[in-house]
Amino acid sequence: MEERQQSAHYVREAGCHREIIALDRVSFAFGTQQVLDDVNFAVQERDFVGLIGANGAGKTTLLRMIVGLTKPQRGEIRLFGTPAARFRDWHLIGYVPQRNHFNPLFPATVREVVTSGLYGRRKLLRRLTKADMDRAADALDTLDIPDLADKRIGELSGGQQQRVFLARALINNPKLLILDEPTVGIDMETQLNFFQLIKHMHQHHDITFLMVSHDLEMIRGYLGERPKATSGKLSFFVRHSHDLEDCAETDLVHTLRKEG
Amino acid sequence: MDILTAEFFQRALIGGVLIAVTAPLMGLFLVLRRLAMIGDTLAHVSIAGVALGFLINVYPVAVGLVFAIAASFAIEGLRRKYRSFAELSIAIIMSGGIALASILFTLGKGFNLNVNSYLFGSIYTLDYTDLTVIACVTVIVLAVVLLLKKELFLLTFDEDAAAVSGLPVRYFNILISILTALVISASIKIVGALLVSALLTIPAACGLALAKSFRQAVALVVVIGEAAVIAGLWMAGMWNLAPGGTIVLLLIAVLLGSLMTRAARV
Numbered sequence: 001m002e003e004r005q006q007s008a009h010y011v012r013e014a015g016c017h018r019e020i021i022a023l024d025r026v027s028f029a030f031g032t033q034q035v036l037d038d039v040n041f042a043v044q045e046r047d048f049v050g051l052i053g054a055n056g057a058g059k060t061t062l063l064r065m066i067v068g069l070t071k072p073q074r075g076e077i078r079l080f081g082t083p084a085a086r087f088r089d090w091h092l093i094g095y096v097p098q099r100n101h102f103n104p105l106f107p108a109t110v111r112e113v114v115t116s117g118l119y120g121r122r123k124l125l126r127r128l129t130k131a132d133m134d135r136a137a138d139a140l141d142t143l144d145i146p147d148l149a150d151k152r153i154g155e156l157s158g159g160q161q162q163r164v165f166l167a168r169a170l171i172n173n174p175k176l177l178i179l180d181e182p183t184v185g186i187d188m189e190t191q192l193n194f195f196q197l198i199k200h201m202h203q204h205h206d207i208t209f210l211m212v213s214h215d216l217e218m219i220r221g222y223l224g225e226r227p228k229a230t231s232g233k234l235s236f237f238v239r240h241s242h243d244l245e246d247c248a249e250t251d252l253v254h255t256l257r258k259e260g
Numbered sequence: 261m262d263i264l265t266a267e268f269f270q271r272a273l274i275g276g277v278l279i280a281v282t283a284p285l286m287g288l289f290l291v292l293r294r295l296a297m298i299g300d301t302l303a304h305v306s307i308a309g310v311a312l313g314f315l316i317n318v319y320p321v322a323v324g325l326v327f328a329i330a331a332s333f334a335i336e337g338l339r340r341k342y343r344s345f346a347e348l349s350i351a352i353i354m355s356g357g358i359a360l361a362s363i364l365f366t367l368g369k370g371f372n373l374n375v376n377s378y379l380f381g382s383i384y385t386l387d388y389t390d391l392t393v394i395a396c397v398t399v400i401v402l403a404v405v406l407l408l409k410k411e412l413f414l415l416t417f418d419e420d421a422a423a424v425s426g427l428p429v430r431y432f433n434i435l436i437s438i439l440t441a442l443v444i445s446a447s448i449k450i451v452g453a454l455l456v457s458a459l460l461t462i463p464a465a466c467g468l469a470l471a472k473s474f475r476q477a478v479a480l481v482v483v484i485g486e487a488a489v490i491a492g493l494w495m496a497g498m499w500n501l502a503p504g505g506t507i508v509l510l511l512i513a514v515l516l517g518s519l520m521t522r523a524a525r526v
Contacts, residue, residue: 067423069423069424088426090424095420095421097421105468106417107471107472107473107474108413109473112473112474112475113417116410117421117425119410119413120426120427152473168421
């Protein structure tokens with residue numbers, strides 16, 4: 001608990017416009033094939049960044065490096081000012097995977113999946129408390145799916161599953177939300193609803209977004225026509241938040257719910 | 261009826277009851293991670309260890325255990341080299357294990373009869389040393405699973421999310437492999453190396469068909485494992501059948517029942 005307060009404090013103290021992700025001359029090659037070559041980019045606090053690239057452009061590799069699953073061969077990545085290799089405050093990062101990532105037969109309820117967002121290195125060996133269960137219920141309320149709590153995850157529609165994963169990502173009140181192709185295989189209308197929800201979160205809450213996608217049609221209107229930076233086949237589209245003055249710490253799950 | 265009160269049978273029964281908790285439990289994690297074949301592989305490598313144990317006159321279960329653990333490290337290593345081809349590393353290690361076992365068999369022609377009970381299982385050969393090994397393995401596996409059940413769930417459900425939340429995924433993978441190796445080496449004397457993977461995978465298959473939650477799946481695999489092992493050992497004792505084969509056929513019957521229940525439900 002103490003550790004969590006410390007890191008939240010650290011973010012607030014430094015004020016807004018903090019650098020959340022910094023890519024400093026990052027390079028990566030599979031064998032002789034150079035996938036990423038000297039990528040430089042910085043994601044500022046409360047930005048909404050769309051990382052767009054065709055298949056094979058290296059976006060998955062870059063994403064894996066940002067979340068610490070792969071090490072860059074050259075260059076450095078910093079998260080919240082700390083080199084990724086030494087970064088330990090993983091609860092500051094929420095992660096929404098590709099929807100088709102899991103086995104639909106997996107025997108797990110929505111509640112079990114959402115509370116699993118609380119399990120990390122920090123809480124090794126700790127039991128779930130009543131407060132944890134309440135947080136899970138709050139997260140489900142926030143995303144408007146409280147009645148799905150006891151359903152098996154594989155029984156839900158694609159859009160519902162995506163909300164479940166978003167609830168899991170939000171349960172720790174992350175400062176950075178990373179979405180990996182979040183709407184693959186979901187119908188148009190559900191995609192639009194999902195983006196409305198994400199945009200609302202971006203405009204009203206103290207949270208930074210990094211969304212990886214192979215196409216950008218859905219969010220082009222929001223992120224603008226021109227990329228802020230390109231590197232190889234990757235493009236970085238950026239939208240800054242509206243109200244950068246108000247960067248106070250908020251409890252995302254609770255305030256979202258209050259706003260209905 | 262005499263056989264049921266015989267000491268050797270009661271030893272087998274106690275051993276079976278303990279194994280029926282741990283094997284389906286580890287099997288559930290493996291099946292959900294699409295590593296079902298790892299059980300078979302470790303069992304086959306274990307047999308090579310058992311054969312070597314007989315050859316050099318060292319407690320065969322212990323040598324089998326060492327072989328299985330070494331194999332689990334080798335699989336994990338190969339799995340990292342051939343990312344997204346997990347089954348390739350499993351196939352390689354499995355054939356390696358059988359190859360080694362066959363050569364060791366031909367070197368020590370005299371112990372073929374003994375090896376038979378390790379291949380197909382036996383209710384007659386379990387001694388107190390074996391029972392102690394099984395009890396220790398059960399305690400270790402249960403302790404780890406109970407202490408780390410949340411983390412194991414996260415890892416099993418979504419390995420990438422587990423890594424992003426700071427879980428040391430690599431160490432957990434190694435831990436799961438080692439626990440599996442322990443369970444398999446402890447089980448082969450009763451169930452037999454050729455059939456032990458059924459005790460890992462079939463209860464999990466029933467769990468996938470019936471359970472609504474992970475908690476329910478965990479309970480279900482253990483109950484099904486216990487039912488099949490107790491009934492199977494009893495039938496094997498009464499009618500002098502191979503215990504491993506009896507247990508596996510019962511498990512398959514339960515699986516068919518589970519699938520029919522599921523079909524009726526939908």
